[in-house]
Amino acid sequence: MPAQEQTATGPEAAAQQDVAAAIREAIVRGDFAPNQRLVEADLSRQFGASRSGVRTALFELANEGLVERVQHRGARVRAVTLEEAIEISEVRMVVEGLCAAKAAERATDEELSELRSIGDAMRTAVADGHVMKYSELNQLLHRRIIEISGQATAAGVVERLRAQNVRHQFRLALLPGRPNVSLAEHLAIIDEIGAHAPDAAERAARRHLASVIEALKTA
Amino acid sequence: MPAQEQTATGPEAAAQQDVAAAIREAIVRGDFAPNQRLVEADLSRQFGASRSGVRTALFELANEGLVERVQHRGARVRAVTLEEAIEISEVRMVVEGLCAAKAAERATDEELSELRSIGDAMRTAVADGHVMKYSELNQLLHRRIIEISGQATAAGVVERLRAQNVRHQFRLALLPGRPNVSLAEHLAIIDEIGAHAPDAAERAARRHLASVIEALKTA
DNA sequence: GATCAGCGGATCGTCAACGATCCTTACGAC
DNA sequence: GTCGTAAGGATCGTTGACGATCCGCTGATC
Incomplete structure (x- = not known):
């Protein structure tokens, strides 16, 4: 279980509006590895946003095909085959x-x-x-x-x-x-x-x- | 201001999971006219779901391009020109x-x-x-x-x-x-x-x- | 030694209430 | 009569807490 605080590039100031953009960028940049689990509570701490905001963002990213969501099992970075x-x-x-x-x-x-x-x-x-x-x-x-x-x-x-x-x-x-x-x-x-x-x-x-x-x- | 309870075909039993599907169908079937406002509280009463569920659904439909959302101004059925x-x-x-x-x-x-x-x-x-x-x-x-x-x-x-x-x-x-x-x-x-x-x-x-x-x- | 029921932790889904923002309307000044 | 301004109402955005569900582990039984 690796620590989650690898991105030290000041993510704490993210407005809770575009937390989706922040997560998207992190995924695209490779900060989050494919198949890595994305726990709502962790992300909310990491990006300084509310869990609702993170949740909304994850839904949006799921619609874009960047993350996978399973009922009651959370989200993970989608690995594109x-x-x-x-x-x-x-x-x-x-x-x-x-x-x-x-x-x-x-x-x-x-x-x-x-x-x-x-x-x-x-x-x-x-x-x-x-x-x-x-x-x-x-x-x-x-x-x-x-x-x-x-x-x-x-x-x-x-x-x-x-x-x-x-x-x-x-x-x-x-x-x-x-x-x-x-x-x-x-x-x-x-x-x-x-x-x-x-x-x-x-x-x-x-x-x-x-x-x-x-x-x-x-x- | 017209009454909102036009769909009497038993929408009250909608599981709060697929409230998105219900709204989508209502839009596609034409129950909601283009440019009609979609107020979260009204929809939550109409479909018997919580406002959170409606909110999530509206986000999903916005990503699909069926509804438009503006900050602090709510959602409306998108009129496709x-x-x-x-x-x-x-x-x-x-x-x-x-x-x-x-x-x-x-x-x-x-x-x-x-x-x-x-x-x-x-x-x-x-x-x-x-x-x-x-x-x-x-x-x-x-x-x-x-x-x-x-x-x-x-x-x-x-x-x-x-x-x-x-x-x-x-x-x-x-x-x-x-x-x-x-x-x-x-x-x-x-x-x-x-x-x-x-x-x-x-x-x-x-x-x-x-x-x-x-x-x-x-x- | 293998299998399965039960338990505990972790995580998500839902809810109700609060605060923030915006539009509308009414009022007064020019 | 028109414009600017301020109060009011409506609606959204956010928060925190509660309940539901699932996975992994432990321990007993065969």
């Missing part, structure tokens, strides 16, 4: 494909130059071997494309799905040689959006996510 | 396309004959002008295809989205001439799944949902 990670990526593949298509239709010149500058930054990040930086740009690019698409529903769906397999996504970025493959696919997406070619943009986005799925399978 | 209904259908289009493709890969002979029998039932329902029956078969077909695809993640996403625009979906089925168009598209999906042709099945599913979107726009 490889099969689930693949399923999630498959859904992301088609939904982000849709967003890429709509982005290709709607993107303004200003937004296009922003995407291209992200692409340039990715290129240099890969050239310089900055894996961490590339991973951030990766997320940024995906997010911006979805925002540009103006598809709020799709944005919500993808956001929820993305939170569930950050762990797998992250592990992927560390594979040697992976950034090079990924970079070309990302640049292709940007090009097709820049050409205002919806179908081609969708295909490019799907090709990229399909490649992610393949990488997941062989990891 | 036409734009949102279109967005939802767009996401459904690509996700159900994915499911159709996977169903075409995995469907057993038994499952195929089940799908075909649903198709036959739809045909006769349209021929006999049974709109209600057709609408039910419509839902059943979509659900079964998703189940056959074995994509649990996609199933969850679609289920959540479907609950949000039942109202629009339902209004659509009542359009004159609509069932005939819809029927042909459904049969095409079944055929392509039966032919174990993933790409064609995906295209057929997308064609169908695209047609739904067009119908929504002109409604």
